[in-house]
Amino acid sequence: MVVAASEQLRIVQDEDNSKRRQILDGARKVFMDLGFDGASMGEIARAAQVSKGTLYVYFADKCALFEAIVEQEALQHGQVVFSFDPDREAESTLKEFGLAYLHLVCRPGGGSAIRTVMAIAERMPDVGRRYYARVLDKSINRLSAYLKARVASGDLSIDDCDLAASQFMELCKASLFLPFVFQAEPAPSEQRMSAVVESATRMFLAAYKAR
Amino acid sequence: MVVAASEQLRIVQDEDNSKRRQILDGARKVFMDLGFDGASMGEIARAAQVSKGTLYVYFADKCALFEAIVEQEALQHGQVVFSFDPDREAESTLKEFGLAYLHLVCRPGGGSAIRTVMAIAERMPDVGRRYYARVLDKSINRLSAYLKARVASGDLSIDDCDLAASQFMELCKASLFLPFVFQAEPAPSEQRMSAVVESATRMFLAAYKAR
Amino acid sequence: MVVAASEQLRIVQDEDNSKRRQILDGARKVFMDLGFDGASMGEIARAAQVSKGTLYVYFADKCALFEAIVEQEALQHGQVVFSFDPDREAESTLKEFGLAYLHLVCRPGGGSAIRTVMAIAERMPDVGRRYYARVLDKSINRLSAYLKARVASGDLSIDDCDLAASQFMELCKASLFLPFVFQAEPAPSEQRMSAVVESATRMFLAAYKAR
Amino acid sequence: MVVAASEQLRIVQDEDNSKRRQILDGARKVFMDLGFDGASMGEIARAAQVSKGTLYVYFADKCALFEAIVEQEALQHGQVVFSFDPDREAESTLKEFGLAYLHLVCRPGGGSAIRTVMAIAERMPDVGRRYYARVLDKSINRLSAYLKARVASGDLSIDDCDLAASQFMELCKASLFLPFVFQAEPAPSEQRMSAVVESATRMFLAAYKAR
DNA sequence: TATGAATGAGGGTTCATTCAT
DNA sequence: TATGAATGAACCCTCATTCAT
The missing domain is CATH 1.10.10.60 (Homeodomain-like)
Incomplete structure (x- = not known):
C-alpha cells in the first residue's frame, strides 16, 4: 500500500x-x-x-511556450555538441565533429529550429541570443579549445583559434546549408555530407597544419 | 490622335x-x-x-505582394553580385568579391531579406527557392565560372569548383554572419569584415593555389 | 452638379x-x-x-467606447439641469428643479447611467469623477448659486449654500431613488414624485426661509 | 455510540x-x-x-456564492441598524442614528456592498430587492416606528413617517455619499460627517418639531 | 483608378465549471 | 470532502479582404 x-x-x-x-x-x-x-x-x-x-x-502565454520550446531545442542541440579529446589528432576529430554539426543544422527539425529562431531574432532578441550562445557559440568555443590544445602540442599553427573554429564550421556547410534552408534542395545525403566535410577538413588542414 | x-x-x-x-x-x-x-x-x-x-x-493579395517584393530584392541583390574578370588574379578578386558578399548578407539596419525569405521558406517553398537561385546560386555560379577560368589558366588547382565557390563564400561569413542574424552581435565593422575576408582568402589559396 | x-x-x-x-x-x-x-x-x-x-x-477599444457613452450621457444629463432665474421666488423654483432632477435620476436610462457609472467608478475613477462633475456637481453648483442669490436678496437664510443645495437634492430622492435603483420598486409615478418634491420643498423652506 | x-x-x-x-x-x-x-x-x-x-x-455556482455573500452582508448591515428607544428624545437619537447610517454607506476602503449590489441589481433584481429590504427598508421602518412613537408622544408632528424617515436618511448623505461613490472625493472625515448629520437633524426638526 | 468604411473569420487569452483522484 | 488539472465557450481585438462610391 x-x-x-x-x-x-x-x-x-x-x-x-x-x-x-x-x-x-x-x-x-x-x-x-x-x-x-x-x-x-x-x-x-x-x-x-x-x-x-x-x-x-x-x-503563461504563447511567447512563454515558444521560449520553452527554443530553450528545449537549445539544450538538446547543445548536447549534440561533440566532446573533444585534446590528445586526438586533428583530421579524424574534425571530420567527426563536422559531420555531427552538419547533422544538427541540415536535418529536418534541426534546420527548422535554426530557421525559426533566426526568423524571430529581430523581434525577440533574447531568444535569438540565447539560442546562439547555447548551441552555436558553445560549439565554436569547444572546437576552439580543442584547436588551442593542438596548437600547443605543435600539431597546428593558428593565430585566431576562435575564427578558425568558426571557419571550419562554415566550411562544413558549404553547398549544403543554404540550399537546404531555402528549400532549394532536400536535406543532403550522408554521402554528400561526408564528401563536403572531407573537403572542409582538407582545406582547413592545408591552411593551419603546422609545417 | x-x-x-x-x-x-x-x-x-x-x-x-x-x-x-x-x-x-x-x-x-x-x-x-x-x-x-x-x-x-x-x-x-x-x-x-x-x-x-x-x-x-x-x-491580388498579401502573398502576391510579398512575392513581388522578394522578386525585386532578388533582382537587386543578384545585380550586386560581383562581375568577375577571368583574367584578373585570384587574391584581390576574391577579397573584393568576399567583401561585397559580406555586405549583402550582413547589411546593418534590421530588415534583412535573407532572414525574411529564410523564415518563410518552409511555408512558401517557391519563394525561398527562387530567391536562392537568383541571388546565392547565381553568385556561386559566377564565382565558380571565374575559378574554372583560373584553373584553366593554371593559376588554381580545384577539383570541384562549385563546391570551392561555396566554400569561399561560407568562409567569408565565419564568425560574422551567425552572431549577426541571431542578434548576438551587432553588424560587423568594415575592419572586422576585411580581416575575415583576408583570412578566408588566405585559407582558400592555401588549399587551392596551384603549386 | x-x-x-x-x-x-x-x-x-x-x-x-x-x-x-x-x-x-x-x-x-x-x-x-x-x-x-x-x-x-x-x-x-x-x-x-x-x-x-x-x-x-x-x-479604439471597449473602454473608449464606454467612456464615449458616459461622456455623452453626462452631456445630455448635464443639459437637463435646470436654468435658474435668481429673481424668481424659491418655492416654485425649487419644485420645478426638484422634479427635473428626479426625472433625471429615477427614469430608466437616467437611473441606469448613474448605476452603471457608480458601479465602475472604483476601477475607472476618472470616468466616475467626470460624470459626477458634469452632472451632479454641476447641478449642485447651479442650485447653490441660486440659493446664494436668494440669501443675498433676504429671501433665504443659509450658512452653507453648497450643503443646502445638496440637501435639497437628496431630499427629493427620499423614498424614491433607492428603491428604484435596487429594483425594489418600479420607477415612481409623476404623482408620487410631485408629492415627494412638495414635501422636500416644504422641509427645505421650513429650515432655510428667512424669518 | x-x-x-x-x-x-x-x-x-x-x-x-x-x-x-x-x-x-x-x-x-x-x-x-x-x-x-x-x-x-x-x-x-x-x-x-x-x-x-x-x-x-x-x-452551486458563482451566482449562488454571490447571493450568499450579499445575504450575509445584508444580515450584518441590518444588525448595524440603530436600536431605537421610543422614549428617548429626538435630537440626540437622530444624530446617533444618522452617524451610524453614514458609516454604513460611506465606509472607507474600497469594497462597498451598496455599490456592488446596486451595480448588479438590474441583472439580478432579486438580489437587489432583498438587500434593499433587509438593510435600507428595515432601517427606514425602524426609524419610522420611532418617529411614530414620538408623534404619539406629542414630540413631533409628522404626516408621513415613512417618508420622513427616508428624508432624514437622505439628508444625512448630503454632500457626502455621491462624491464618495463616484470617487470624486475620498471617504469623508468623522468631523465632516458629524457636521452634516448635525445640519440634517436641525433641518429635520425645523420641519417636524411639534409646535 | 483610388478610396477607406465595413466586414467576419480567426487570433490569443480568460474563466466558470467539471471530474478523476 | 477536497483537490487542481482539464476543458471549451466566450471574451476582446486584429486584419486581410471587399465594395460602394
Whole structure:
C-alpha cells in the first residue's frame, strides 16, 4: 500500500510531465513548421491533443511556450555538441565533429529550429541570443579549445583559434546549408555530407597544419 | 490622335508603374522589418502612402505582394553580385568579391531579406527557392565560372569548383554572419569584415593555389 | 452638379455620424443594461446592427467606447439641469428643479447611467469623477448659486449654500431613488414624485426661509 | 455510540461551517472589491485559501456564492441598524442614528456592498430587492416606528413617517455619499460627517418639531 | 483608378465549471 | 470532502479582404 501511494505520486508526476511534454512536443512541431507568428495556439492545442485552455495551465502565454520550446531545442542541440579529446589528432576529430554539426543544422527539425529562431531574432532578441550562445557559440568555443590544445602540442599553427573554429564550421556547410534552408534542395545525403566535410577538413588542414 | 492615344497609354503606364513602385517600396521596408506575418496590409499601406484598397488594385493579395517584393530584392541583390574578370588574379578578386558578399548578407539596419525569405521558406517553398537561385546560386555560379577560368589558366588547382565557390563564400561569413542574424552581435565593422575576408582568402589559396 | 457634390459630402458626413450614433445608441443600451463587464462587444455590435470590426473603426477599444457613452450621457444629463432665474421666488423654483432632477435620476436610462457609472467608478475613477462633475456637481453648483442669490436678496437664510443645495437634492430622492435603483420598486409615478418634491420643498423652506 | 454519532455530526457541521465561512470571507472581499463580473472564482479561491473545486462543494455556482455573500452582508448591515428607544428624545437619537447610517454607506476602503449590489441589481433584481429590504427598508421602518412613537408622544408632528424617515436618511448623505461613490472625493472625515448629520437633524426638526 | 468604411473569420487569452483522484 | 488539472465557450481585438462610391 505504501508502494501504491508512492506509485501514485510517480504516476501523477509522470502524467504531469507527460502532459507538459505532450504540449511541448505538439508545439515544437507547429512552431518549427509555421514559425512563431504562423503558429496558432489552436493548432498547437490540436497537435498536442489538449484543449486550448490547457496550454495556459502550463505556459503563461504563447511567447512563454515558444521560449520553452527554443530553450528545449537549445539544450538538446547543445548536447549534440561533440566532446573533444585534446590528445586526438586533428583530421579524424574534425571530420567527426563536422559531420555531427552538419547533422544538427541540415536535418529536418534541426534546420527548422535554426530557421525559426533566426526568423524571430529581430523581434525577440533574447531568444535569438540565447539560442546562439547555447548551441552555436558553445560549439565554436569547444572546437576552439580543442584547436588551442593542438596548437600547443605543435600539431597546428593558428593565430585566431576562435575564427578558425568558426571557419571550419562554415566550411562544413558549404553547398549544403543554404540550399537546404531555402528549400532549394532536400536535406543532403550522408554521402554528400561526408564528401563536403572531407573537403572542409582538407582545406582547413592545408591552411593551419603546422609545417 | 494615334500619337495622343499612345502618349496617354505611356502616361497611364508611368503612373501605374510609379504607384506600383511606391507600393513596392513601402512594402519592402515593412516586410523586411517585420517578416511576412508580422507585416500588416494596413501598415504597408501607410508606409506606401496609399490606401489599403489600392494595394489590391496592383496585387491580388498579401502573398502576391510579398512575392513581388522578394522578386525585386532578388533582382537587386543578384545585380550586386560581383562581375568577375577571368583574367584578373585570384587574391584581390576574391577579397573584393568576399567583401561585397559580406555586405549583402550582413547589411546593418534590421530588415534583412535573407532572414525574411529564410523564415518563410518552409511555408512558401517557391519563394525561398527562387530567391536562392537568383541571388546565392547565381553568385556561386559566377564565382565558380571565374575559378574554372583560373584553373584553366593554371593559376588554381580545384577539383570541384562549385563546391570551392561555396566554400569561399561560407568562409567569408565565419564568425560574422551567425552572431549577426541571431542578434548576438551587432553588424560587423568594415575592419572586422576585411580581416575575415583576408583570412578566408588566405585559407582558400592555401588549399587551392596551384603549386 | 455643384449642389450634388456638396449634397454627397453632407450625406457622407451624415452617414458617418449616423454610423457612429448607431454604435453609440446600441452600446448605450447594452452598457446601461448589463454594466461595463456584463456587456460584450459582440452584443453591442448586434444591438448597433454593425459588425464587431466596425466598432473598432470608430472606437479604439471597449473602454473608449464606454467612456464615449458616459461622456455623452453626462452631456445630455448635464443639459437637463435646470436654468435658474435668481429673481424668481424659491418655492416654485425649487419644485420645478426638484422634479427635473428626479426625472433625471429615477427614469430608466437616467437611473441606469448613474448605476452603471457608480458601479465602475472604483476601477475607472476618472470616468466616475467626470460624470459626477458634469452632472451632479454641476447641478449642485447651479442650485447653490441660486440659493446664494436668494440669501443675498433676504429671501433665504443659509450658512452653507453648497450643503443646502445638496440637501435639497437628496431630499427629493427620499423614498424614491433607492428603491428604484435596487429594483425594489418600479420607477415612481409623476404623482408620487410631485408629492415627494412638495414635501422636500416644504422641509427645505421650513429650515432655510428667512424669518 | 449514539453520542459518538451526533458528536461526529457536530464536528462535521462545524468543519463544514468553518470551511463555508472561510469561503464566504474570502469571497466577500473579492466581490466587494471587484464587483460580480470583475471577481473570478480563481481569485476567490485564492483569497479563501481553498481550491477552486471546493467552492463548488459549498455553492452551486458563482451566482449562488454571490447571493450568499450579499445575504450575509445584508444580515450584518441590518444588525448595524440603530436600536431605537421610543422614549428617548429626538435630537440626540437622530444624530446617533444618522452617524451610524453614514458609516454604513460611506465606509472607507474600497469594497462597498451598496455599490456592488446596486451595480448588479438590474441583472439580478432579486438580489437587489432583498438587500434593499433587509438593510435600507428595515432601517427606514425602524426609524419610522420611532418617529411614530414620538408623534404619539406629542414630540413631533409628522404626516408621513415613512417618508420622513427616508428624508432624514437622505439628508444625512448630503454632500457626502455621491462624491464618495463616484470617487470624486475620498471617504469623508468623522468631523465632516458629524457636521452634516448635525445640519440634517436641525433641518429635520425645523420641519417636524411639534409646535 | 483610388478610396477607406465595413466586414467576419480567426487570433490569443480568460474563466466558470467539471471530474478523476 | 477536497483537490487542481482539464476543458471549451466566450471574451476582446486584429486584419486581410471587399465594395460602394
